[in-house]
Amino acid sequence: MKAIVELRQLTKTYGKSRGISDVTFAIGEGEVFGFIGPNGAGKSTAIRTLLNFVFPTSGSASILGMDIVKDAKAIRRQVGYLPSEVFYYDDMKVIDLLKYSAAFYGQTESKRIVELAERLDLDLSRKIEDLSFGNRKKVGIVQALVHRPKLLILDEPTGGLDPLMQNTFFELLAEERGNGTTVFFSSHILSEVQKMCDRVAIIKEGALIKVESVEQLLKNNLKNITLTANRPEAIGLPQLSGIIKQETSGSHVKLLYGGDMKALIQGLADCAFTDILIEEPSLEEVFIHYYEKE
Numbered sequence: 001m002k003a004i005v006e007l008r009q010l011t012k013t014y015g016k017s018r019g020i021s022d023v024t025f026a027i028g029e030g031e032v033f034g035f036i037g038p039n040g041a042g043k044s045t046a047i048r049t050l051l052n053f054v055f056p057t058s059g060s061a062s063i064l065g066m067d068i069v070k071d072a073k074a075i076r077r078q079v080g081y082l083p084s085e086v087f088y089y090d091d092m093k094v095i096d097l098l099k100y101s102a103a104f105y106g107q108t109e110s111k112r113i114v115e116l117a118e119r120l121d122l123d124l125s126r127k128i129e130d131l132s133f134g135n136r137k138k139v140g141i142v143q144a145l146v147h148r149p150k151l152l153i154l155d156e157p158t159g160g161l162d163p164l165m166q167n168t169f170f171e172l173l174a175e176e177r178g179n180g181t182t183v184f185f186s187s188h189i190l191s192e193v194q195k196m197c198d199r200v201a202i203i204k205e206g207a208l209i210k211v212e213s214v215e216q217l218l219k220n221n222l223k224n225i226t227l228t229a230n231r232p233e234a235i236g237l238p239q240l241s242g243i244i245k246q247e248t249s250g251s252h253v254k255l256l257y258g259g260d261m262k263a264l265i266q267g268l269a270d271c272a273f274t275d276i277l278i279e280e281p282s283l284e285e286v287f288i289h290y291y292e293k294e
Ligand SMILES: Nc1ncnc2c1ncn2[C@@H]1O[C@H](COP(=O)(O)OP(=O)(O)OP(=O)(O)O)[C@@H](O)[C@H]1O
Pocket: 014, 017, 018, 019, 020, 037, 038, 039, 040, 041, 042, 043, 044, 045, 046, 084, 188
């Protein structure tokens, strides 16, 4: 697998404050790769370091085979980047701003701008200062996609977009992926990561704790078990090491189980329940499990 993005022990500290520490992973060509972690975990720091907005403290990284520090200019011309917060010259019209940035990438015709703006329901004739946060985000999305980059780096891309627009945005991403574009996007919204990504990196307090395919993360043997009982307090659950979490609500006892299934079924045989439901946990539950464990 050809690596489009490669981080090697990448570290960035801000004085005494930690940003990211010793982060190593690679993203292959054509992958949609998610970067997940809660606020302050280090996602933006990693992205800003990769695009050379801040210098790495130690370690190195490359994008499209080029060094992120030495070749920063060339990299920026080939990458589509959507920052988590977009700032513009307020006085400009949307179309002028977009033409200006397309020209930076060597694009002189506005066909693609018009197409993308139509898809996103973005009024090109408005002034930037009159746009809502969500509409500014749309300007950022058009900017990131306008030159059909080989790599898209998106920092919390859906913030500010309403659910309909989020759908349109994900349709656009799927089309880009269909054209072979590699996508690296950070998010703390796990349902969108689950829907879009092939693999994810989970970051916690600046350090990488897991890089895994979404499929594998969901298959890691964790199950949600819901038992229905007339008297849940008297259900008589066995002591099993695989029971990670247990909570009772109404007539249900809910378990997060990560052990041998046969041991669970045997253990439950004598319990006083009337129904059982066994389900795959969501990525959110798997994620919380990792966060609590590591
Ligand atoms: N310019 C800066 N100066 C000092 N510390 C910073 C700076 N930028 C980020 N940090 C610190 O680095 C750590 C990682 O922050 P970062 O913004 O990268 O996290 P994040 O995962 O992107 O979070 P969010 O989802 O809130 O954007 C935090 O502890 C933050 O306080």
